[in-house]
Amino acid sequence: DAGVIQSPRHEVTEMGQEVTLRCKPISGHNSLFWYRQTMMRGLELLIYFNNNVPIDDSGMPEDRFSAKMPNASFSTLKIQPSEPRDSAVYFCASSLQGAYNEQFFGPGTRLTVL
Amino acid sequence: QQQVKQSPQSLIVQKGGISIINCAYENTAFDYFPWYQQFPGKGPALLIAIRPDVSEKKEGRFTISFNKSAKQFSLHIMDSQPGDSATYFCAARGGTNAGKSTFGDGTTLTVKP
Numbered sequence: 204d205a206g207v208i209q210s211p212r213h214e215v216t217e218m219g220q221e222v223t224l225r226c227k228p229i230s231g232h233n234s235l236f237w238y239r240q241t242m243m244r245g246l247e248l249l250i251y252f253n254n255n256v257p258i259d260d261s262g263m264p265e266d267r268f269s270a271k272m273p274n275a276s277f278s279t280l281k282i283q284p285s286e287p288r289d290s291a292v293y294f295c296a297s298s299l300q301g302a303y304n305e306q307f308f309g310p311g312t313r314l315t316v317l
Numbered sequence: 318q319q320q321v322k323q324s325p326q327s328l329i330v331q332k333g334g335i336s337i338i339n340c341a342y343e344n345t346a347f348d349y350f351p352w353y354q355q356f357p358g359k360g361p362a363l364l365i366a367i368r369p370d371v372s373e374k375k376e377g378r379f380t381i382s383f384n385k386s387a388k389q390f391s392l393h394i395m396d397s398q399p400g401d402s403a404t405y406f407c408a409a410r411g412g413t414n415a416g417k418s419t420f421g422d423g424t425t426l427t428v429k430p
Contacts (some may be wrong), residue, residue: 210352233417246406246420259417294360297421303349303368304416308360 205229207309209295215315221283224312227276228297236306237270237280238294246294252278253300285316318421320344321409323421324340330428336394338405338424346412347419352381355423360403361406365392395429 208227216222228235236251250260255272263270267286282289292296292313296306323340330336340350353365365389367374367381374381380393393403407421 236416236418245422248419251416253416259414262350296360300416302411303365303366305351305363306364306418310358311360 205226206306207295207297207307209293209309209312211312212310213313215317216285217317218286219284220316221238221281222285222314222316224280224293224295226280226295228278228295229307230276232297232299232307233275234298234300235272235278236296236298236305237278238296238308240294240311241291242285249280251315255306271300282314285314287316290314290316320419321345321407321421321424322387323424325424326422326424328427332397332399334397334428336397336401336426336428337391338407338426339387339391340390340407340409340421341387342409343420344412344419345388345428346386347409349409349410349415350381350383350390351395351408352379352410353420354404357396360410362406384394394426397426399428399430402426402428 210225237249240246247263250270252272270280292311294311296308298304298306349386352364353361354364366381369385379393383390404423406423408418410418
């Protein structure tokens with residue numbers, strides 16, 4: 204059974220460009236999480252969805268970041284316009300809804316903004 | 318505000334030794350404490366988790382010790398092996414925003430053969 208799928212795995216772009224990261228959660232999972240990992244700030248939760256509805260987006264750094272989940276099997280994280288400080292590894296994770304259920308992480312997208 | 322503090326930042330242990338990583342939390346509403354293991358180039362993976370109704374949980378060589386009154390919990394890796402070399406994160410969640418995990422800063426463990 205496939206785990207969480209993220210694409211692309213690596214993205215290099217120039218400052219000012221739009222970046223779209225994609226995630227396919229594990230089938231049957233109804234919670235989806237977007238995280239960002241950097242050396243300076245560690246692992247941060249950006250936003251999470253329950254049943255395709257955003258529940259907490261307090262971690263989204265600014266209006267340049269937006270996330271959508273149009274259906275249970277797909278989510279996107281968009282950065283427009285991108286800046287060098289957005290360079291990080293972005294992880295998507297999914298789980299069954301509930302505080303005590305395991306979150307399964309995808310392999311991540313390494314984003315470099317030049 | 319850092320709600321979960323993890324130490325040490327890095328740890329070097331000889332093969333066969335015991336690795337100990339500590340975390341402290343502030344929010345008394347937290348009621349689920351997972352530990353994640355992350356290898357380079359991979360996403361974090363759940364290693365072991367505990368809820369505050371027990372003081373210890375053991376799975377193989379990995380044990381979580383939990384001290385509710387001190388608001389501290391720790392990961393013990395017995396008989397550490399070179400394959401355990403990875404970054405370990407503690408986390409906590411619960412309360413009114415039960416889906417939101419707060420992570421520690423991570424500990425890079427190196428087990429020398």
